[in-house]
Amino acid sequence: MILQGIRLADGEQNVNVRINNGKIDALTSVPIAGNTADLQLGFDDALIFPGLINSHDHLDFNLFPQLGNRTYKNYTEWGAYIHQQYKPEIERVLQVPLPLRIRWGMYKNLLCGVTTVVNHGEQLIIDDALITVYEETHDLHSVGFEKLWKLKLNNPLKKHLPVAIHIGEGTDEAASIEIDSLIRWNKWRRVLIGIHAVAMTGKQASSFKGIVWCPESNYYLLNKTAPVHQLKQHTTILFGTDSTLTGNWNIWDHIGMARKTGLLTDDELFHSLNSNAAKVWKMNTGAINKGKDADLVIARRKDHAAGFDSFYDLSPADLLLVIHQGNTRLFDQELLSQLASGLKGRGFSLIRINKVHKYVEGNLGELMEQIHTYLPEFSFPIEFIDHQIL
Numbered sequence: 001m002i003l004q005g006i007r008l009a010d011g012e013q014n015v016n017v018r019i020n021n022g023k024i025d026a027l028t029s030v031p032i033a034g035n036t037a038d039l040q041l042g043f044d045d046a047l048i049f050p051g052l053i054n055s056h057d058h059l060d061f062n063l064f065p066q067l068g069n070r071t072y073k074n075y076t077e078w079g080a081y082i083h084q085q086y087k088p089e090i091e092r093v094l095q096v097p098l099p100l101r102i103r104w105g106m107y108k109n110l111l112c113g114v115t116t117v118v119n120h121g122e123q124l125i126i127d128d129a130l131i132t133v134y135e136e137t138h139d140l141h142s143v144g145f146e147k148l149w150k151l152k153l154n155n156p157l158k159k160h161l162p163v164a165i166h167i168g169e170g171t172d173e174a175a176s177i178e179i180d181s182l183i184r185w186n187k188w189r190r191v192l193i194g195i196h197a198v199a200m201t202g203k204q205a206s207s208f209k210g211i212v213w214c215p216e217s218n219y220y221l222l223n224k225t226a227p228v229h230q231l232k233q234h235t236t237i238l239f240g241t242d243s244t245l246t247g248n249w250n251i252w253d254h255i256g257m258a259r260k261t262g263l264l265t266d267d268e269l270f271h272s273l274n275s276n277a278a279k280v281w282k283m284n285t286g287a288i289n290k291g292k293d294a295d296l297v298i299a300r301r302k303d304h305a306a307g308f309d310s311f312y313d314l315s316p317a318d319l320l321l322v323i324h325q326g327n328t329r330l331f332d333q334e335l336l337s338q339l340a341s342g343l344k345g346r347g348f349s350l351i352r353i354n355k356v357h358k359y360v361e362g363n364l365g366e367l368m369e370q371i372h373t374y375l376p377e378f379s380f381p382i383e384f385i386d387h388q389i390l
């Protein structure tokens with residue numbers, strides 16, 4: 001596939017990209033001459049960027065509504081509160097079989113142009129994943145909720161994996177003390193990637209390879225977020241949504257909120273969603289360069305906005321094409337005639353999102369129906385029209 005004449009979201013120039021065997025094979029400023037077998041797509045006024053990397057989600061928790069009704073001091077207070085106040089609601093969602101919940105979690109991400117998600121929790125068994133679910137991590141829930149965390153942290157069988165842990169998710173002293181405790185007990189200097197870090201100082205941050213910033217979740221729970229303007233001097237900042245227990249399904253909403261804080265520059269926020277995340281997790285994606293996995297998003301540029309404004313203005317309705325490892329996973333209806341012959345025999349769902357029509361791989365209607373047999377009240381953010389074999 002050759003993509004011609006698209007503007008880099010983080011630059012001013014137009015580029016042309018060739019994809020071959022799931023990888024980016026060429027990136028040029030002059031049009032690429034293909035042979036007749038190559039599918040060529042030309043765009044005017046479109047943006048291209050690496051498929052987003054969501055560095056923190058719990059794929060199986062995305063059928064929950066936001067739970068909570070006030071500001072909490074820390075995650076243990078919130079956890080105890082919701083298990084007491086929302087017991088029936090939680091049980092209802094957990095009745096939905098795990099494979100269905102995970103599949104919806106993947107679609108939640110894909111619909112927004114996320115092509116890689118770092119899942120937190122038990123290792124998942126997923127066949128035919130539509131996006132990369134990255135699990136090369138040693139996950140500990142948190143100092144407060146993970147039993148025997150000191151032993152698990154230093155588990156010699158997991159020493160090659162980075163430890164991903166919720167840390168410092170609070171505004172009180174306990175949240176700050178647990179960070180010191182984790183650092184002190186990291187006897188074998190495991191690579192630490194901390195999630196949330198609301199209570200963290202710059203000095204503490206220097207003990208972490210990366211910090212996953214989840215501003216929407218932080219504001220919902222704590223009415224405060226991590227001081228990433230300070231932490232970024234000492235570690236690498238990545239971006240995460242967490243699950244819908246504490247945030248909107250749509251990562252663009254989270255990104256907009258993050259930008260408004262002004263704690264990262266536009267450039268830093270952009271790279272927290274792609275190349276910096278890829279570097280910290282050691283993934284071969286997150287950049288539009290020869291040899292990288294072909295994880296790419298092309299989106300409609302609105303109102304000729306200049307610079308980063310056109311990227312930060314996006315929403316799921318603006319996505320024209322989402323490519324994951326060279327495979328077309330989602331496209332706007334206006335590309336159907338050009339893409340159909342190359343996708344022959346593959347099943348896609350026609351959906352409506354904010355009044356525009358998209359095709360997304362797989363039978364989303366069937367999934368929605370199955371979920372509705374357990375949870376009829378769940379309201380999906382998209383409307384399913386039909387499933388088609390192209």
Ligand SMILES: [Zn+2]
Nearest residue numbers: 120166242243
């Ligand atoms: Zn989490």
